[in-house]
């Protein structure tokens with residue numbers, strides 16, 4: 001990916017400047033607005049086996065988030081509540097894309113079958129959330145957020161809703177950005193009284209060694225800033241602007257994105273069924289804010305896990321410091337924490353994961369999946385045997401289930417990379 005010259009960067013800038021953007025008001029992947037979007041789309045065909053209910057909650061800054069609760073009818077959630085929180089450019093449906101009957105059954109069904117009271121979270125601006133109390137998609141402020149707000153507002157609002165309804169402590173499974181917002185929130189002492197065990201799949205805190213061109217190329221090129229300057233606040237690979245951005249990255253990085261877009265951006269997934277891609281593509285990716293991607297690009301360049309950098313003056317107003325404050329990973333409670341990471345994952349890559357492991361306090365467990373890339377955690381064939389049996393063993397009591405977790409007993413003595 002290296003070797004971009006200044007000239008090429010200008011080419012991109014001018015390319016973006018002189019592209020005719022369609023006029024405002026395009027609504028490509030908006031919220032359904034339907035009270036039963038995810039349940040009716042993905043679970044209704046299996047209502048004889050599963051119960052699915054739609055919930056919603058409002059964040060302190062006004063976003064209406066959708067949640068869905070899925071229980072097996074034969075084993076209705078007696079293992080307690082479990083919240084699934086998706087990654088960036090995904091929505092909650094990532095956990096239910098595959099039918100319950102197939103070999104490549106989706107995680108939400110595996111967990112419901114095993115007796116968990118499964119809750120699916122949907123971050124602000126994704127398809128199965130419901131917009132905002134005052135703002136619309138056309139407002140700039142609707143897109144004025146990054147994972148700082150997911151950690152400060154969305155995750156606590158979802159967790160407290162589940163806690164209010166169930167009155168129980170909640171197990172948590174996050175994927176990708178769903179791990180990043182959890183690490184940020186837990187490092188600040190949030191949610192500790194209501195969270196039970198936490199499994200982080202493809203964990204991301206640091207991202208300076210990611211080798212997915214969507215972000216690495218963008219970060220190196222400062223494309224994020226160009227894009228921000230040109231004023232697209234919403235980022236979606238499905239809008240004309242987003243498509244163009246992805247094309248530029250592909251062109252400049254000499255990637256054959258037409259042939260294998262999935263591998264170019266998420267790594268060589270061991271267990272991804274490519275013939276299902278046209279189906280997945282109807283639902284994913286979903287939109288996020290450009291600011292969220294800018295934040296990820298900032299982390300890449302700063303080589304830190306810290307809050308959004310507004311520049312010295314505004315940082316000073318917001319944070320009382322000209323630098324953005326770092327999230328202190330040593331404060332994350334680790335007694336009930338599991339990290340699961342893949343050997344071929346360009347987004348939660350081994351160097352950044354190792355740094356995360358070094359900075360967490362001792363006591364957490366981890367599992368290494370040498371053949372996993374980024375999407376295997378959510379859509380792998382046979383994900384029960386490949387992964388979720390182990391995650392459930394961690395929730396239940398691994399001692400009795402014959403599974404070996406690696407244990408981090410001393411944070412700096414651990415070299416535990418396989």
Ligand SMILES: *[C@@H]1O[C@H](CO)[C@@H](O)[C@H](O)[C@H]1NC(C)=O
Pocket residue numbers: 057157158160161164
């Ligand atoms: C939880 O319940 C309390 C008390 O009824 C309420 O004030 C709060 O808004 C609820 N929180 C959520 C996220 O539902």
Ligand SMILES: *[C@@H]1O[C@H](CO)[C@@H](O)[C@H](O)[C@H]1NC(C)=O
Pocket residue numbers: 103104273275276381
């Ligand atoms: C892959 O998906 C196709 C289309 O849904 C399906 O027919 C096939 O059985 C799947 N293969 C595996 C190994 O699950």
